Amino acid sequence: MLDIRLFRENPEELKRILGSRNGNFPVDEIISLDSQRREILTLTDELKAERNRGSRAIAEIKKTGTEPLELMEKMRAIGEEIKKNDTRIAEHESSIQNLLLEIPNLPHASVPVGDDEAANVEVRSFGTPREFDFEPKAHWDIGEELGILDFERGVRLAESRFTVLKGAGARLSRALINFMLNVHTLEHGFLEIEPPFLVNSETMKGTGQLPKFAEDLYSCSSDDLWLIPTAEVPLTNLHREEIIPEEDLPLCYTAYTPCFRREAGSHGRDVRGMLRQHQFDKVELVKICSPEDSFDELESLTLAAEQILVRLGLPFRTVALSTGDMGFSASKTYDLEVWLPSQHKYREISSCSNCGDFQARRMNTRFRTKGGGRVQFVHTLNGSGIAVGRCLIAILENYQTKEGSVVIPEVLVPYMDGVSVIERPSKKCQRTAKMSWVKRLFGTAKMSSP
């Protein structure tokens, strides 16, 4: 949410900056509602002051034993007037609020101006795409042949854009989650959180998902609860309606959560495979900091996310999004794009944003400066650190072999309990493994059901 003072003080500049965002915004309407509101408010405050004086006078007179009937009648009339005005003020306030909630954040001056992703700017890259001496397969072929991704059954259980991970696939996903969380908590100083995966409307409003993007969310019809589209929502809202002591800043949180997105409006895009799913896993990074630090914190948060790809040896590039390509709440965003050999393209795997005080205003999250100074809004940042499903895809495709197996990146091997290659397991092999622990526990004796 933008500061109403921006509308009062420099509307032309505001319109110019908002012009670099896609869409039309009711700046003039807000300005006019705001000035009407203040007019009524000033008038009503004067009436309230008069009522307060009158009530005190009545109390004094009553002490002398007389009933000031005339004054009481006058105050009653004023009271009715005040009630009428208060209603009008509340109506104006909610209109203004509703309009403000639908206006996106202002891009920072350093953000490249442009209508869409074509105007994005690469800021750095890591690694070089591997040269294959065979035709690299897409992850859906690799995954199905290895028996670790099951798209058909995902659809049977739910609908399209749901996938079942099996065996080493599920294991790899779990390994990635643990690897990412360990790096961020043990090396980058983030505090691990396990938040609720369902949150209420106020929480969704805080980070900007509501009211404008309800159709992108899954909701629970009989409760005021929504499935989180990203852990950014619960992590950032941890401090909704709070005043944080300055010495506690910056607050750095990380969480693994599944994410749920309806993907409304993306029909036909990335339908094959598990690049774009209704449910996917992600490790998220969130920072809450003071205003003067937020752009430095954005750099370090982006580097923290990049570290995951660096250690996994996956080629990627980091791009600064243009004004037209940025999300609703962001004032500046870097996307990390990982190389996908089957598509011969870099594809988004992380998005790191500084939201400035945009979300803080919505959440009413403030901090008190040291020594009991004034309170002001914090700045909030978030970034994927990183998307687990897409990372799994990138590993399958970048580390595939001619034989159809997949080599596990070295840093993940300990998280896979020593498994360094995913190969298609024979059925016999699986059965032997299954029997081995049964025998270990029960010997060869016949088992009865527990």
Add this chain to the structure above:
RNA sequence: GGUGGGAUGGCCGAGAGGCUGAAGGCACUCGCCUGCUAAGCGAGUAGGGGGGCAUAACCUCCCUCCAGGGUUCGAAUCCCUGUCCCACCGCCA
């Protein structure tokens, strides 16, 4: 889901229609004093919204005692609804 009890400032806690934005305590900050690891004394310490004004200092008005309604000249205080917390019962991984 049922019954009962609660919700007051950073924290604890009083208040039971009228100078109560709120006693008292704790905590913190500043000052004074004391020469010894700390005591004593004094002062101060909520948030928001208007107006004056330079988006400073300062002045002024209004609102806020969980939220929303209601009664009243006047509500932290009375009434209604909701939310959350606690206890017991029921159910349950």
